[in-house]
Amino acid sequence: MKKTPIDSLIVIPVSKLIHSSFASGIILFISVIAALIIANSPWSFSFNELWEYNFSVKLGSHQVSKSLLHWINDGLMAIFFFVIGLELKREIMNGELSNPKNAIMPIAAGIGGMIVPALIFIAFNHSGEASNGWGIPMATDIAFALGVLHFLGNKIPLSLKIFLTVLAIADDIGAVLVIAFFYTSEISMYSLGIASLFLSIMFIANYLGVRSLLFYSIVGLGGFWLSFSNTGIHTTISGVLAAFAIPGDVKIDSSRFVSKMKELLSKFNPNSNGNSSTLVSNDQLHLAQKMKVHVDAAITPLQRMENMLHPIVAFIILPLFALANSGVTFDNHILSDLLSPITYGIILGLVFGKVVGVTIMVKLVRILNLAKMPQDINWRHIIGVGFIAGIGFTMSLFVASLALTNEDHISQAKTGILFASILSGLVGFIILKQPSKNESI
Numbered sequence: 001m002k003k004t005p006i007d008s009l010i011v012i013p014v015s016k017l018i019h020s021s022f023a024s025g026i027i028l029f030i031s032v033i034a035a036l037i038i039a040n041s042p043w044s045f046s047f048n049e050l051w052e053y054n055f056s057v058k059l060g061s062h063q064v065s066k067s068l069l070h071w072i073n074d075g076l077m078a079i080f081f082f083v084i085g086l087e088l089k090r091e092i093m094n095g096e097l098s099n100p101k102n103a104i105m106p107i108a109a110g111i112g113g114m115i116v117p118a119l120i121f122i123a124f125n126h127s128g129e130a131s132n133g134w135g136i137p138m139a140t141d142i143a144f145a146l147g148v149l150h151f152l153g154n155k156i157p158l159s160l161k162i163f164l165t166v167l168a169i170a171d172d173i174g175a176v177l178v179i180a181f182f183y184t185s186e187i188s189m190y191s192l193g194i195a196s197l198f199l200s201i202m203f204i205a206n207y208l209g210v211r212s213l214l215f216y217s218i219v220g221l222g223g224f225w226l227s228f229s230n231t232g233i234h235t236t237i238s239g240v241l242a243a244f245a246i247p248g249d250v251k252i253d254s255s256r257f258v259s260k261m262k263e264l265l266s267k268f269n270p271n272s273n274g275n276s277s278t279l280v281s282n283d284q285l286h287l288a289q290k291m292k293v294h295v296d297a298a299i300t301p302l303q304r305m306e307n308m309l310h311p312i313v314a315f316i317i318l319p320l321f322a323l324a325n326s327g328v329t330f331d332n333h334i335l336s337d338l339l340s341p342i343t344y345g346i347i348l349g350l351v352f353g354k355v356v357g358v359t360i361m362v363k364l365v366r367i368l369n370l371a372k373m374p375q376d377i378n379w380r381h382i383i384g385v386g387f388i389a390g391i392g393f394t395m396s397l398f399v400a401s402l403a404l405t406n407e408d409h410i411s412q413a414k415t416g417i418l419f420a421s422i423l424s425g426l427v428g429f430i431i432l433k434q435p436s437k438n439e440s441i
Contacts, residue, residue, distance in 0.1 A: 027315060028147045031322035039327030051324050057226070072324045073398065076317045078225060078239040080143060083313050084169060085243025086306040091162060093248050104371040105362060106163045109382075110170030112361030113389050114138040117353030124345035132403040133342060135182065136413060137349030139175040139395035141421065142168040143318050145388050148425055149432075150314075156381065156432055159374035164385050167358070173237060175395060183402035191230040195238070198223035202245035211247055211301050213308075220245070246305060251297035260294050325394040328418045337415040346396070346416030351424050355386030384431035390424030392417055 038047045051072075056065035066074065092098060117137035125131050145168050149161050202219055210216075220242045228238040252260070268287045280288065296304075337343050362382050365371050373382075400413040 026151070027319050028144070028322055029151070031319040032144075032326040035323045035326035036328065039329050044327070044329060047327060069324055072321055073394070074229060074235040075225075077143070077321055078235045079309065080313050080317055080321070081236045081239030082220075082243050083239075083306060083309050084142065084165060085240035086246060086302055086309075087165065088169065088240070089244050089246070089248055090302060090306065101371045102374075103166055105365045105373060106166035107170045108361040108365050108370075109163075109358040109386075110140075110167040110174065110389075112357035113140065113167065113171055113354045113386070114174045114357070116357030116360070117349035117390075120349040120353040121345040124341040124348075129404060129406055130342050130409060133346075133400065133409070133413060135175065135178045135399045135403060136396050136417070137346050137353060137392060137420070138171070138178060139392045139399055140168045140171040140354070140389045141391050141393040141395045142171075143321060144391045144393050144421070144425065147318065148388050148391070148429055152429070152432055157374070157376040160377055160381050160385060160432075163374075163377065163381075164388065167385070167389060169240065171389065173240070175399065178399075183399065187232040188230055191227050192233075195224055195227035195231060198227055199241060199245060202242065206245055206247045209247075211251070213301055213305055216242075216246055216301070216305075243302075246302045248300050248302040250300055252294060254298065257294060257298040261291065264291050264294070321394070325397065328414055337412045338419070340412040340416075342409055342412040343416035343419075346392075346413060347420040347423070350390040350392050350396070350417070350420035351387070351427075354390035354424065355383060358386035358389060359383060380431060380434065384428045387424045387428030387431065390428070391421045393421040396421075 038044065041047075051067060051069035053068045054065060055068075055071075092103075118134045121134050121137050122131065125133060142165075145164060146161070149156060149164060198219055202216060202224065205215065205219070224242055225235065225238050229235050264287050268284055359379075359382055362373075366373075396417045397414065400410060400417065404410050404413060
């Protein structure tokens with residue numbers, strides 16, 4: 001195929017950039033740094049005011065009205081969790097998690113990474129409103145945690161990324177359940193019922209063989225997500241649930257696909273139109289359309305949707321999410337905040353509690369012989385991932401906003417979350433960046 005100047009100068013470089021995890025990691029961390037700089041600049045008021053801009057989406061008598069910040073955290077991040085759900089389903093169907101035993105260890109690690117940080121926080125804050133914050137260090141910010149692993153690129157095995165993905169999903173589902181049962185004033189059973197109805201429609205359509213991405217987008221976004229957003233439960237879990245309703249099967253197997261394509265290609269004679277025109281004949285056009293139908297039939301809707309959404313998530317949603325949520329202001333109270341039981345309860349919980357909980361549970365699963373780790377993962381990887389799981393950041397900030405009402409307590413929590421997340425990320429990054437050795441686990 002002949003390359004045009006546009007292909008050489010724009011299309012090919014942009015394509016390489018989109019599929020580069022290193023590039024997406026760079027953009028994500030630039031967004032964090034930009035948010036911190038702006039939040040501590042003369043433009044901080046306008047910056048914060050921007051995220052409070054309110055607008056609504058109405059579907060018949062059903063209306064959702066939120067600030068721009070909430071649309072990003074509840075809407076766009078649901079898409080991020082949707083992509084994570086697609087990846088998980090793919091791995092469960094035909095990947096590392098196709099054997100249920102492979103999921104036991106990361107899920108157990110996620111549970112340990114929730115329990116130990118909560119206990120550490122309670123040890124320092126066992127009375128008053130501060131004690132309500134025990135859920136803050138339980139959370140793992142999956143966006144930033146996976147961002148660190150993407151930033152490391154090929155220095156770590158794919159199985160470790162899958163391990164952290166499952167761990168973080170288990171962790172965040174646990175955090176969402178904590179929010180639902182302990183930090184939610186009221187759950188709307190009516191909205192939950194409507195959301196369940198739309199989700200059921202998606203699963204039934206999957207069973208009946210509906211493969212239209214447009215159908216699942218309309219029912220999933222216009223029905224399931226809008227209903228779920230009014231349940232009182234955080235909407236990020238809706239993305240994971242919706243992902244499991246997307247079809248993961250093909251309509252034509254690989255051998256039949258190859259046979260059909262050979263047959264169509266043999267009929268597609270590039271010189272059949274009798275001239276040197278770049279236009280194809282009507283017969284060739286018809287054959288090309290048939291090829292496209294067979295290509296779509298040979299690729300699962302799950303993989304098509306994942307491939308379509310991944311660049312959007314990596315280069316738009318995650319950077320925007322980081323920009324909107326990373327603007328922590330440093331003021332004169334930061335030193336006093338650092339000495340608060342809330343602050344060091346969060347720091348110790350996220351930095352040390354996470355890695356201790358993760359490693360203890362992995363060791364326990366190994367001792368009980370409940371599951372085996374992939375051969376390319378060693379204890380250095382587990383400890384590194386344990387620290388990276390301590391990046392609570394936005395999810396912890398969200399829990400803090402629900403658990404605490406006192407402005408001083410909220411300020412102390414934000415300070416602890418910021419320092420703990422940065423420290424955990426740096427330590428985990430340094431550990432995982434070390435050259436691999438033939439260590440066993």
